[in-house]
Amino acid sequence: MMRTIRPALVLFAAFTLLTGVAYPLLVTGAAGALFAWRAQGSVLAVRGRPVGSALIGQAFSAPRYFWGRPSATSPLPYDALASGGSNLGPTNPAELAAVKAAAEALRRADPAEADRPVPVDLVTASGSGLDPDISLAAANYQLARVARARQLPEAAVRRLLDAQLRRPWLGLFGEPRVNVLELNLALDGLRPARLR
Numbered sequence: 001m002m003r004t005i006r007p008a009l010v011l012f013a014a015f016t017l018l019t020g021v022a023y024p025l026l027v028t029g030a031a032g033a034l035f036a037w038r039a040q041g042s043v044l045a046v047r048g049r050p051v052g053s054a055l056i057g058q059a060f061s062a063p064r065y066f067w068g069r070p071s072a073t074s075p076l077p078y079d080a081l082a083s084g085g086s087n088l089g090p091t092n093p094a095e096l097a098a099v100k101a102a103a104e105a106l107r108r109a110d111p112a113e114a115d116r117p118v119p120v121d122l123v124t125a126s127g128s129g130l131d132p133d134i135s136l137a138a139a140n141y142q143l144a145r146v147a148r149a150r151q152l153p154e155a156a157v158r159r160l161l162d163a164q165l166r167r168p169w170l171g172l173f174g175e176p177r178v179n180v181l182e183l184n185l186a187l188d189g190l191r192p193a194r195l196r
Contacts, residue, residue, distance in 0.1 A: 044181065044192035051192065052181050056080050057132045060184060063109045064149035066142050068180040069121050070102050072129035085127045099123045110145035133177040136165065150187065160186050 031039040042054040052058050057068040057078045071077035072086040088095035102123040107114045119138040121131075139161055147154040164183045168174040185192050 044185070046185065046192055051185070053080075053132070054179055054182060055132055056130045058181055060180065061105075061109075062149075063145055065184045065187070066134070066139060066146060066178070066180050067106070067109075067122065068134055069131045069138075070098065070123065070125045072125035078130055080130060083128050083130055085129055086125060106141075110142070110148075112148075113141065113144065116141065132179050132181060133166070134180055136176040136178065139178045139183070146187070157187070 028039075038055075043050050044052055044054055057071060059071070059077045060067050071079075072084065073079040073082040076082075086095065086098075088098075090096075103118045106118055106122060119135060119141050121135050122138045122141065143157055143161065144154060146152075147157045150157070161178065161183065164178050164186055166177050166179070168176065182192065
């Protein structure tokens with residue numbers, strides 16, 4: 001019996017060390033060496049002080065800022081420890097109420113744009129509930145409000161928006177998008193640094 005159990009235990013221990021210890025350490029070390037900023041959370045800092053992560057959305061509600069996607073994390077919005085969508089379908093009354101509330105908040109912030117259709121990513125949460133980016137349509141929808149609130153010409157805000165625009169990877173994959181935190185920091189005239 002020991003002749004059968006002993007090889008099984010040796011293989012179990014060997015594969016545990018290989019796949020449970022060596023491989024994770026190798027991948028973590030490679031990620032830290034090749035993608036140090038991303039592996040450490042993509043933290044943005046202003047004057048040496050962390051202001052957020054380029055990978056996790058933040059709640060902005062003042063008219064002078066661009067707003068991101070709603071967050072489905074609970075109990076706090078954009079809580080990375082509670083990442084996940086609401087799992088509510090498009091006909092669920094709670095989802096419909098959340099979409100309506102988000103659309104009304106946008107319209108209250110900018111009554112001049114009340115007749116325009118609201119881009120879907122400004123009223124629905126993503127699957128992670130943490131998305132830091134919005135579509136170009138969502139940014140364009142808010143551009144006039146931000147310009148008026150900051151008493152800036154729309155062309156100046158448009159230039160900042162264009163400078164922050166992320167194009168599809170290789171010109172093929174994905175949609176044009178804007179990181180909300182980085183755009184709002186640029187609006188404030190702040191230059192974030194990558195904190196390591």
